[in-house]
Amino acid sequence: xxxAMVIMIPLIQLxxxxxxxxxxxxxxxxxxxxxxxxxLSRTLSQLVQATQVxxxxxxxxxxxxxxxxxxxxxxxxxxIIPPDVAYRVARSPSVGLGLPDATDQTSSRPVAHWIVDxxxxxxxxxxxxxxxxxxxxxxxxxxxxxxxxxxxTLYFNPEQRSAVNIVPGLVGVILTMxxxxxxxxxxxxxxxxxxxxxxxxxxxxxxxxxVGKIIPYIFLGLIQVAIILGLGHVLFDVPINGGLGxxxxxxxxFIIASLSLGLVISTLAQNQLQSMQMTIFVLLPSILMSGFMxxxxxxxxxxxxxxxxxxxxHFMDMIRGVVLRDxxxxxxxxxxxxxxxxxxFGLVVATFRFKKRLG
Amino acid sequence: xxxxxVSTQGLTRRFGENTAVNDLDLEIRTGQIYxxxxxxxxxxxxxxxMLTGLLTPSSGSISVLGQSMxxxxxxxxxxxxxxxxxxxxxxxxxxxxxxxxxxxxxGISSKAASTRIDELLHTYELNENVHQxxxxxxxxxxxxxxxxATVIHRPKLLFLDExxxxxxxxxxxxxxxxxxxxxxxxxxxxxSTHFMDEAERCHRLAILxxxxxxxxxxxxxxxxxxxxxxxxxxxxxxxKVKHELDGEPKILSTAQVGSRLRVLVxxxxxxxxxxxxxxxxxxxxxxxxxxxxNLEDVFVSATRGPAS
Numbered sequence: 007x008x009x010a011m012v013i014m015i016p017l018i019q020l021x022x023x024x025x026x027x028x029x030x031x032x033x034x035x036x037x038x039x040x041x042x043x044x045x046l047s048r049t050l051s052q053l054v055q056a057t058q059v060x061x062x063x064x065x066x067x068x069x070x071x072x073x074x075x076x077x078x079x080x081x082x083x084x085x086i087i088p089p090d091v092a093y094r095v096a097r098s099p100s101v102g103l104g105l106p107d108a109t110d111q112t113s114s115r116p117v118a119h120w121i122v123d124x125x126x127x128x129x130x131x132x133x134x135x136x137x138x139x140x141x142x143x144x145x146x147x148x149x150x151x152x153x154x155x156x157x158x159t160l161y162f163n164p165e166q167r168s169a170v171n172i173v174p175g176l177v178g179v180i181l182t183m184x185x186x187x188x189x190x191x192x193x194x195x196x197x198x199x200x201x202x203x204x205x206x207x208x209x210x211x212x213x214x215x216x217v218g219k220i221i222p223y224i225f226l227g228l229i230q231v232a233i234i235l236g237l238g239h240v241l242f243d244v245p246i247n248g249g250l251g252x253x254x255x256x257x258x259x260f261i262i263a264s265l266s267l268g269l270v271i272s273t274l275a276q277n278q279l280q281s282m283q284m285t286i287f288v289l290l291p292s293i294l295m296s297g298f299m300x301x302x303x304x305x306x307x308x309x310x311x312x313x314x315x316x317x318x319x320h321f322m323d324m325i326r327g328v329v330l331r332d333x334x335x336x337x338x339x340x341x342x343x344x345x346x347x348x349x350x351f352g353l354v355v356a357t358f359r360f361k362k363r364l365g
Numbered sequence: 366x367x368x369x370x371v372s373t374q375g376l377t378r379r380f381g382e383n384t385a386v387n388d389l390d391l392e393i394r395t396g397q398i399y400x401x402x403x404x405x406x407x408x409x410x411x412x413x414x415m416l417t418g419l420l421t422p423s424s425g426s427i428s429v430l431g432q433s434m435x436x437x438x439x440x441x442x443x444x445x446x447x448x449x450x451x452x453x454x455x456x457x458x459x460x461x462x463x464x465x466x467x468x469x470x471x472g473i474s475s476k477a478a479s480t481r482i483d484e485l486l487h488t489y490e491l492n493e494n495v496h497q498x499x500x501x502x503x504x505x506x507x508x509x510x511x512x513x514a515t516v517i518h519r520p521k522l523l524f525l526d527e528x529x530x531x532x533x534x535x536x537x538x539x540x541x542x543x544x545x546x547x548x549x550x551x552x553x554x555x556x557s558t559h560f561m562d563e564a565e566r567c568h569r570l571a572i573l574x575x576x577x578x579x580x581x582x583x584x585x586x587x588x589x590x591x592x593x594x595x596x597x598x599x600x601x602x603x604x605k606v607k608h609e610l611d612g613e614p615k616i617l618s619t620a621q622v623g624s625r626l627r628v629l630v631x632x633x634x635x636x637x638x639x640x641x642x643x644x645x646x647x648x649x650x651x652x653x654x655x656x657x658x659n660l661e662d663v664f665v666s667a668t669r670g671p672a673s
Contacts, residue, residue: 199453199456200449200451200452200453201453201454201455202453203419203447203449203453204447204449204453204454205470206419207417207419207442207445207446207449208442208467208470208471209439209443209470209471209472210470362419362438362439363418363419363420363421363435364414364419364420
């Protein structure tokens with residue numbers, strides 16, 4: 007089994023990551039708020055989608071709803087087309103109808119407005135690339151590149167500092183690494199040292215053993231979170247916008263989910279080397295596919311489905327939501343539900359897989 | 366017949382091609398120390414694991430304390446103590462911490478536990494090591510700790526897998542005294558060993574080889590029933606004498622003990638000493654005397670046949 011894992015792990019990971027990782031963002035999910043509801047606004051949104059940089063996944067009626075959608079991480083950005091879009095297009099220098107005075111307030115107004123979740127700098131720059139999108143197809147006239155077509159507002163990370171996005175993500179990566187490693191070795195180690203033969207001869211129940219293995223590490227996990235976010239705040243000036251209570255709930259859930267995943271590994275592995283191999287097998291995708299290093303939205307759909315299985319993917323969403331976007335527990339309900347389910351499922355699987363028998 | 370604590374019928378366990386325990390019938394009565402004597406790999410540990418419900422037999426039936434195993438394994442955990450071959454408590458915990466852990470696992474209330482632990486520390490002379498890490502103790506002390514932790518819930522039936530294979534004879538003596546104290550308090554014990562002196566202390570013995578029971582009875586009875594006579598040969602050139610006798614019919618085994626050669630002669634030979642003297646005509650200065658058989662002779666004669 008150890009040898010099979012030596013062969014299979016690089017093979018699976020090469021195929022998975024080679025296919026998954028794509029630094030050219032395509033089809034970023036965005037919301038459309040069309041306040042004009044005219045033929046022109048529809049053409050405009052089709053033009054934007056034709057770039058393939060974004061894909062409209064929902065249509066909302068007010069900018070407030072769009073902001074909520076961004077906070078809930080349903081979309082990364084929203085395009086707001088104002089009611090007077092036709093007037094703006096007619097006067098816009100970007101369509102090339104002559105060159106109005108640059109100081110002319112009305113004519114220098116952009117055609118429409120993007121609001122963007124700026125926490126991930128890669129996503130933000132993808133949307134920013136649309137800023138000077140030419141509208142030549144609209145009027146079949148040569149473009150004027152100097153004047154922006156869209157106004158772009160970056161939320162949550164206006165200075166576009168990477169640390170703002172990376173530090174909360176690091177909480178997820180470091181917790182994944184340490185938490186899974188701690189418990190994945192737990193049962194295997196007791197088996198190797200001979201403690202297990204004593205334990206299975208006592209009236210202890212499987213679930214008691216599993217919960218007992220998890221509890222001490224929960225506290226270690228919380229200490230790690232405090233260190234990372236505390237130092238991140240002091241050294242890298244990463245804001246903590248959300249409530250501490252929300253933060254606690256979210257990280258506790260992730261810690262428990264990771265620990266129970268480690269326990270499942272522990273009941274699968276026959277020795278400590280195998281448990282280590284399996285931990286790394288989980289750790290690598292948790293770094294590369296969870297949205298920590300590369301935007302989740304840039305990955306192909308099937309990979310996204312696989313990545314959704316990992317607790318780290320949901321945690322990236324949640325911790326960034328809380329720390330950067332001040333998302334509430336209600337706004338994160340689907341991630342929370344999934345994470346709870348994962349933790350309970352892992353614990354149940356580990357409990358049932360653990361046998362108080364030797365053969 | 367309700368004083369039978371453990372009984373098995375046709376107990377068999379196979380691991381793939383290999384049969385570790387083959388058609389074993391046992392009957393162990395209360396208040397006994399019952400020994401499994403046999404070489405390494407003879408099925409002692411496998412038998413113990415089946416009796417404690419850790420392994421499921423391939424065939425055969427087991428009854429422990431009146432209940433059928435391995436079905437009743439969980440409820441019986443509170444009645445059984447099992448001391449494993451290697452020290453299985455936590456080496457990075459102190460004596461006291463290990464005992465507290467054991468008490469908690471057996472669900473002993475903290476008040477009862479502290480009196481029980483005090484009692485055990487006293488009985489097993491661990492008072493001075495209370496705060497010592499068990500990993501840093503000597504093998505003998507560790508073994509005492511393991512026994513103390515194993516009996517913390519006052520089990521009726523105690524399994525000890527090669528309990529003293531790693532300790533000195535002095536410790537072994539006191540260890541056995543403590544076992545007899547426990548029997549006096551009403552416990553029944555099953556002990557596996559490959560030491561003759563340890564086996565000799567058991568009330569009853571089963572000699573196992575290749576998973577088959579070769580002999581069963583009290584040590585005295587086994588020695589009396591030995592189907593061989595023991596002749597000790599004393600004199601020079603004992604190695605040559607040994608080679609002369611090895612493989613001869615009616616010679617079951619020869620073994621040198623210091624300056625003497627211990628020869629087992631089949632019981633069917635009415636005059637063992639005379640027969641040997643005739644066979645060893647080439648060595649005139651040997652003295653031959655008949656001896657009482659000891660347990661090792663029993664063991665050798667029981668396990669000499671081919672694996673069946």
